Amino acid sequence: xxxxxxxxxxxxxxxxxxxxxxxxxxxxxxxxxxxxxxxxxxxxxxxxxxxxxxxxxxxxxxxxxxxxxxxxxxxxxxxxxxxxxxxxxxxxxxxxxxxxxxxxxxxxxxxxxxxxxxxxxxxxxxxxxxxxxxxxxxxxxxxxxxxxxxxxxxxxxxxxxxxxxxxxxxxxxxxxxxxxxxxxxxxxxxxxxxxxxxxxxxxxxxxxxxxxxxxxxxxxxxxxxxxxxxxxxxxxxxxxxxxxxxxxxxxxxxxxxxxxxxxxxxxxxxxxxxxxxxxxxxxxxxxxxxxxxxxxxxxxxxxxxxxxxxxxxxxxxxxxxxxxxxxxxxxxxxxxxxxxxxxxxxxxxxxxxxxxxxxxxxxxxxxxxxxxxxxxxxxxxxxxxxxxxxxx
Amino acid sequence: xxxxxxxxxxxxxxxxxxxxxxxxxxxxxxxxxxxxxxxxxxxxxxxxxxxxxxxxxxxxxxxxxxxxxxxxxxxxxxxxxxxxxxxxxxxxxxxxxxxxxxxxxxxxxxxxxxxxxxxxxxxxxxxxxxxxxxxxxxxxxxxxxxxxxxxxxxxxxxxxxxxxxxxxxxxxxxxxxxxxxxxxxxxxxxxxxxxxxxxxxxxxxxxxxxxxxxxxxxxxxxxxxxxxxxxxxxxxxxxxxxxxxxxxxxxxxxxxxxxxxxxxxxxxxxxxxxxxxxxxxxxxxxxxxxxxxxxxxxxxxxxxxxxxxxxxxxxxxxxxxxxxxxxxxxxxxxxxxxxxxxxxxxxxxxxxxxxxxxxxxxxxxxxxxxxxxxxxxxxxxxxxxxxxxxxx
Numbered sequence: 001x002x003x004x005x006x007x008x009x010x011x012x013x014x015x016x017x018x019x020x021x022x023x024x025x026x027x028x029x030x031x032x033x034x035x036x037x038x039x040x041x042x043x044x045x046x047x048x049x050x051x052x053x054x055x056x057x058x059x060x061x062x063x064x065x066x067x068x069x070x071x072x073x074x075x076x077x078x079x080x081x082x083x084x085x086x087x088x089x090x091x092x093x094x095x096x097x098x099x100x101x102x103x104x105x106x107x108x109x110x111x112x113x114x115x116x117x118x119x120x121x122x123x124x125x126x127x128x129x130x131x132x133x134x135x136x137x138x139x140x141x142x143x144x145x146x147x148x149x150x151x152x153x154x155x156x157x158x159x160x161x162x163x164x165x166x167x168x169x170x171x172x173x174x175x176x177x178x179x180x181x182x183x184x185x186x187x188x189x190x191x192x193x194x195x196x197x198x199x200x201x202x203x204x205x206x207x208x209x210x211x212x213x214x215x216x217x218x219x220x221x222x223x224x225x226x227x228x229x230x231x232x233x234x235x236x237x238x239x240x241x242x243x244x245x246x247x248x249x250x251x252x253x254x255x256x257x258x259x260x261x262x263x264x265x266x267x268x269x270x271x272x273x274x275x276x277x278x279x280x281x282x283x284x285x286x287x288x289x290x291x292x293x294x295x296x297x298x299x300x301x302x303x304x305x306x307x308x309x310x311x312x313x314x315x316x317x318x319x320x321x322x323x324x325x326x327x328x329x330x331x332x333x334x335x336x337x338x339x340x341x342x343x344x345x346x347x348x349x350x351x352x353x354x355x356x357x358x359x360x361x362x363x364x365x366x367x368x369x370x371x372x373x374x375x376x377x378x379x380x381x382x383x384x385x386x387x388x389x390x391x392x
Numbered sequence: 393x394x395x396x397x398x399x400x401x402x403x404x405x406x407x408x409x410x411x412x413x414x415x416x417x418x419x420x421x422x423x424x425x426x427x428x429x430x431x432x433x434x435x436x437x438x439x440x441x442x443x444x445x446x447x448x449x450x451x452x453x454x455x456x457x458x459x460x461x462x463x464x465x466x467x468x469x470x471x472x473x474x475x476x477x478x479x480x481x482x483x484x485x486x487x488x489x490x491x492x493x494x495x496x497x498x499x500x501x502x503x504x505x506x507x508x509x510x511x512x513x514x515x516x517x518x519x520x521x522x523x524x525x526x527x528x529x530x531x532x533x534x535x536x537x538x539x540x541x542x543x544x545x546x547x548x549x550x551x552x553x554x555x556x557x558x559x560x561x562x563x564x565x566x567x568x569x570x571x572x573x574x575x576x577x578x579x580x581x582x583x584x585x586x587x588x589x590x591x592x593x594x595x596x597x598x599x600x601x602x603x604x605x606x607x608x609x610x611x612x613x614x615x616x617x618x619x620x621x622x623x624x625x626x627x628x629x630x631x632x633x634x635x636x637x638x639x640x641x642x643x644x645x646x647x648x649x650x651x652x653x654x655x656x657x658x659x660x661x662x663x664x665x666x667x668x669x670x671x672x673x674x675x676x677x678x679x680x681x682x683x684x685x686x687x688x689x690x691x692x693x694x695x696x697x698x699x700x701x702x703x704x705x706x707x708x709x710x711x712x713x714x715x716x717x718x719x720x721x722x723x724x725x726x727x728x729x730x731x732x733x734x735x736x737x738x739x740x741x742x743x744x745x746x747x748x749x750x751x752x753x754x755x756x757x758x759x760x761x762x763x764x765x766x767x768x769x770x771x772x773x774x775x776x777x778x779x780x781x782x783x784x
Contacts, residue, residue, distance in 0.1 A: 012557045039560075058767060062766075062767060065767065067556055071557055073561045158406075161457060162458060162677040168467065173673070279674075281669055286550050288681045289678075
């Protein structure tokens with residue numbers, strides 16, 4: 001009986017459990033499966049769980065549940081901890097390790113593989129991509145991103161529609177999305193924009209720096225034009241300074257707060273009523289707005305990992321490639337972990353950040369449904385004209 | 393031709409436009425309809441719009457669109473402005489005024505009616521209830537609340553499931569809901585709680601004061617028991633001090649920030665990693681999670697207002713009454729505006745705040761669908777036990 005281990009790492013997504021179940025559903029009877037509890041911590045501190053019988057059933061019940069049912073969390077994987085992890089896996093006679101995660105996880109799998117090799121222990125490693133930020137190299141996009149993008153697009157559309165009704169009182173809303181270094185998610189906010197009057201009116205992403213001065217000028221222009229401005233900003237946007245956030249116990253910085261900085265600027269410099277809105281954890285967990293396409297692809301990515309595992313492949317990350325056709329199709333491929341690690345964080349390319357229309361065309365297939373636009377705001381202008389002069 | 397005016401006031405909801413369309417759909421051909429632009433401001437500053445032809449069609453296209461398509465906003469209705477409003481209505485020969493709004497709107501309609509009477513102008517006034525806070529007297533519940541409650545319940549369930557996966561890194565999340573004086577919405581966060589391990593673990597509402605000390609003790613207990621705590625708090629909770637918020641231009645205080653106060657307390661006093669999450673405008677606008685039942689009732693409330701109008705009734709607010717049956721049914725009634733105004737803000741009754749199970753039974757009918765629970769967390773405890781000792 002071949003022993004294999006599977007784990008989940010980092011921030012969960014609405015579909016990370018779908019990848020886990022896709023993997024588990026497609027193994028054969030010749031494997032003995034161990035779940036790694038709480039991500040890297042379980043590896044380093046020897047917390048595994050046999051996935052069989054009721055426990056396996058329990059995991060599979062999470063196919064459409066957000067969060068990471070094995071536990072994922074954060075844990076600093078020092079070289080010492082990597083050595084601990086390899087020793088723990090070897091002690092359990094585990095010959096394959098599969099992890100669902102982002103950039104950090106792919107690098108960790110590569111390090112674990114090297115460490116195993118250095119002590120003459122032949123460990124197969126396979127990565128399944130997962131990130132709401134979509135900053136993974138080597139894949140067209142990563143499971144988790146489509147659902148987060150859909151949430152951001154829906155929330156921006158509706159918060160902006162709400163603002164439109166309130167503009168005699170409040171003129172500016174600043175919506176803060178996830179995205180430490182990349183703007184994929186913030187840029188997704190414009191997907192459901194129907195006409196030029198609709199929000200978002202401005203999008204700021206880390207890839208395209210902006211000064212406070214220019215941001216304020218842009219907001220002023222939009223308020224002049226539309227009586228309001230819905231501004232979307234990635235949490236990693238700097239406005240010329242350091243990213244805004246707070247340090248937590250291990251020195252890691254949790255980003256958050258750039259929207260409040262902008263709210264204060266707009267209030268004090270422009271004298272407008274502004275409100276910061278941080279979309280927060282809902283972006284990666286709100287199941288009711290998850291993308292059906294994302295869920296399918298997440299499951300299939302897990303299935304592909306099972307196939308790679310059974311085919312004795314190693315040091316690979318499952319990747320999603322899209323067809324060039326007009327009708328979107330995807331297929332599962334693989335990419336060497338080394339390449340993924342070397343590729344670093346994948347930013348929103350200039351062809352998209354300079355042309356959101358092109359980006360929206362690329363993105364729309366990942367949402368899994370056609371969402372019709374709201375009635376165009378243009379007609380509303382008519383409603384504001386005074387046409388009742390004949391009634392007195 | 394009888395001239396009537398209809399307007400929307402205050403913060404929009406996901407279904408306030410459904411009430412407007414329900415009203416417009418059920419008028420007869422003998423009325424000439426004027427939309428009031430931007431709520432009270434349009435009344436006081438004489439901004440009306442004839443709703444006919446394409447403009448009427450445009451409004452009706454908003455049946456399932458959040459925001460308030462006529463504009464609602466905020467505006468200080470001084471006695472002088474009330475007099476202006478009445479003069480404007482009289483100049484237009486408007487004989488009926490219908491407004492969709494909350495407590496403030498019902499009081500405003502009453503004042504407008506009195507002012508009209510004082511100058512011998514016979515003005516019919518009818519109110520259609522709307523509030524996400526559910527703090528309106530004289531109705532079992534108000535349109536807008538069901539959708540907001542559903543959003544809060546879904547978000548809390550999923551943010552808590554996400555936290556469960558992250559608890560080796562982050563132990564406490566504080567979710568802040570709307571609710572200036574009443575806890576209906578915060579209390580709704582527990583609707584989809586499946587088992588005792590699931591969030592929310594603690595709910596704080598304005599009706600039941602708590603001290604900082606007790607709150608911290610409660611959080612500590614929950615973290616000890618479950619390794620995590622999802623805390624839900626109404627924006628109006630005081631912790632012994634003043635409510636947290638910021639003043640805006642007209643001196644009005646926008647509440648918000650109690651979750652950050654608690655985050656800081658938990659971090660500094662308990663040494664845990666905590667994160668504040670403000671659910672924000674999504675509560676009143678996120679269409680993808682709106683309640684189908686709420687939408688039906690909002691539309692029907694508008695229809696009822698049209699019936700009252702055509703039946704020459706006045707100084708009434710449409711109210712929703714539920715049957716006493718096990719199978720939920722509702723019917724539309726009316727309640728004198730004077731009673732609504734005198735009733736003041738309706739708080740969550742003690743029978744609910746002391747027994748959330750009873751409250752959930754009351755609430756579940758307003759959500760419009762059965763949402764099955766996630767797999768019970770109990771089984772997860774098994775997964776954390778070390779059962780692999782025989783594998784070495």
